[in-house]
Amino acid sequence: MIRRRTLTPPSLQIPPQLLANRRRSPRRELSERVRLETGDRAVSGWTLNVSVGGLRVVIENSLDPGTELTVWLDGRAPRPGRITWVQDEPDGSIVGVCFLDDRNDGNDGSPGPSRSSS
Numbered sequence: 001m002i003r004r005r006t007l008t009p010p011s012l013q014i015p016p017q018l019l020a021n022r023r024r025s026p027r028r029e030l031s032e033r034v035r036l037e038t039g040d041r042a043v044s045g046w047t048l049n050v051s052v053g054g055l056r057v058v059i060e061n062s063l064d065p066g067t068e069l070t071v072w073l074d075g076r077a078p079r080p081g082r083i084t085w086v087q088d089e090p091d092g093s094i095v096g097v098c099f100l101d102d103r104n105d106g107n108d109g110s111p112g113p114s115r116s117s118s
Helices: 016-022
Strands: 033-037 042-050 054-059 068-073 079-089 092-099
Antiparallel strands (some): 054 092
């Protein structure tokens, strides 16, 4: 079985030097616990970086490109997302998640402000 690692068809692959130009916002490093929930499964992991449009996550298990899910970051409201690419590693996977909503609550590239307990 061949594992497809991206939703972009091979004929539409973008050269690496142009990727920076297609980003809507800068990425920032973020190492925080994250839970990705599909309808019947929850996968925990750690973020590597985040932007307004999505995040990069390390997980022990694997999810398939195209999987729609709910993203739970510690202290933040959940957001809908979709796996856009998967990079299999010997001890798990690194996945790219794009957010499916247009929310831009954070002013620093994060997926929104932390909820306060007041």
